[in-house]
Amino acid sequence: MSVWAVVALAGLGGCKETKPTPTPEPGGEVQATRTALLGAFGACVVTSARDFQQVAAELETATAALAAQPGDSTRNAARAAYHRAMDAWQILETMQVGPAAPRSMPGGAELRDNIYSWPLVSRCAIEEQLVSRSYESQDFPNSLISRRGLYAVEYLLFYEGTDTACGPTSPIVSGGTWAALSTEEKQARKRAYAAAAAEDVHRRAVQLTEAWEPGKGDFAKTLETAGPGNTVYATSQAGLNSVSDALFYVEQTVKDTKLARPLGLRDCDGDTCPEYLESQFAARSKANVRSNLVGYRRVMEGCGPDFSGVAFDDLLVAVGSEALATKLHERGAAAQAALEAVNESDLVQALDQDKASVRALYDGVKGMTDVLKTELVTVLDLELPQTVEGDND
Template sequence: MSVFRTRPEAPSWLGVRALAFTAVLCVACSDGKPKPVPPPPEGVDVRVDLLKAAGDCILGTARDFLPKATTLEQRTAALRDAPDAAAQAAARTAFHEAMDVWQTMEAMQVGPAAPRSSPGGAEIRDNIHSFPLYNRCSIEEQIVSKGYESASFSTSLVTRRGFLALEYLLFYEGAETVCGPNSAIVAQGTWAALSAEERAARKRAYAAVVAADVRNRAQALVDAWAPESGDFLKTLATAGSGNKVFPTTQVALNAMSDALFYVEREGKDQKLARPLALRDCASDTCPELLESQFAGRSKQNLHLNLVGFRRIVDGCGPDYTGIGFDDVLAAAGAEAVATRLRQQVLEAEAALAAVEEDDLRQALAQDKASVQAVYTEFKGITDLLKTDFITTLDLEPPAGLEGDND
């Protein structure tokens, strides 16, 4: 965890912090609810330190991802050109290693990785990993049509590309299609006409194209952030007057807060609630709605999402040291909120560790209660985000979150 540090160039901030803390205590005495504290004086704003540290963390993680994506591209090309068991195992290992880093980045969707509706958003994330948008039939139609050979494939629907398509292509070995009778590949019999050998060869070729596209997106993400190119690092660090993307520090903090809500939208609601039949599922469970359908890594993904979350909340250094949102909370006299949030993340980690099965698909079938416990602890995190966290820091909830009381 990180520790609040008074900046030496402005010792008067000690007095400001003390007054702010007293104000919070007094308000708390009246109704027990956290209230936002005015920002500290100009020149002693720990929020600026957070923006710089978070930018360094995001760029550093993107740089970690790029060589993993490069290896994935190389291994899938090798599998395409000389398929054997060893090449397949190497490609699958490269997939896991790249996905490990990417899942850590999922709660860091600020700027170029974020949707275009967000400040500085360029949708790089959705082009690398489109979850929860997924369409297996669309992938199988590409196998038949060889659409992946088209020069325009990189601009095709995201459900045909990215990690979800790659996971199917590298890990699924079944012969059937999920496409319905109205799909051309079923109605015209073109899927059934493919021999097992031809289908496997096309999947390998398709995987190599997808991996190359992922690698190109990884490079684009690094380029967007790096000082020597797009320098979004500077854009985030210099939020304020004159900054066209982040005209105020608060706008930048809101963008970072929105990214943290990944654990609410995709984590709690998509990765857990839907498979648990808490929403959008008419059965006792819906394992077909898990994030990882074929590589069996849904549990690992959730763990890594929490790792990335903590790097922004507690600090990106070893053992989560360094500047994080917890320092901003402490500066606002609300260190107790940071402590509670940190403890809730640890409880979610413990609940994940308590799921004995490596694959959540097995856990849903054999011990649904253990997966339900993970959901409950994730809800504990998001309840804090939606209340004390954004209230104390005077942040706006992400668009679409209003009215979500689960």
């Protein structure tokens, strides 16, 4: 089933006030549901990672074809492959647990940042590599994350200008090496660089899938068996906190970075700041948020068709907080509806032509995340991520 069909088929429900439920003794229905949730989440990551690996392979093939035989058809095919890859990746953004997470987190291997490091990106760094052709080096996979990944592929495939974002102190500006490149040479290098970056993305997509797959890294089993004797998660609660932390991507990144900053609600001196939108070259900031919400609902409601399957809502029901589960369903659907009510093709046009619709989207996501960081963490005795603690907006 496509992402669009999954979104369209999601249902609604009613809600009423809930209260915290004490943590039950291990071995009861709640413990069984908690274990099932961790197992279902791991299976969801495996499925989602496999989906991304497939489209990452298609992106590698398409960019290689563009580099070998440039033209409108190969360029359009490479761009279409990029959109498919980002649709799949943005779902995984809400599942940064274990191998995808930073090394400071349990089981972290930083695969996420090596695949897509936004907002830690630099167009200038990419342009400096275009001049030095370091993307041809065997050491390219070890270069800074701002020079690789899906952000680099986006710039290289979609930006057709010949200017540079680098300032006068950059060697490629002060030394005149950027200006010395002809337009044709810049475009040729962009194609070759895109192919190298896409190859690296595909390689890391394979690493991510294998890290979670049964019979290989099997981090899915590590998460499901959280508890005594587990070297990564000493308790099932620790495993649950790890999944909850990943879910807070919608609070920290979607709400605060992808929406609040462009809307001028923070870190912006103007009425709006479209330069803070996520997708500056492929014009898919709205599409990215759409996939983020799908990823969120897979974790909150279930990873199967129509968001079926074991997820956080089932654990809430098991601890006697069915009303909260219903409220979270409603808030997730409301955020999705607010996104679909943005009529423009992307948020850059919406900010200019109908800012109110983008603000309504922000409010919808905030309504969802407010419940996350208050009622959900209280009822399930979860720990807020450190970056969320003290954030009252």
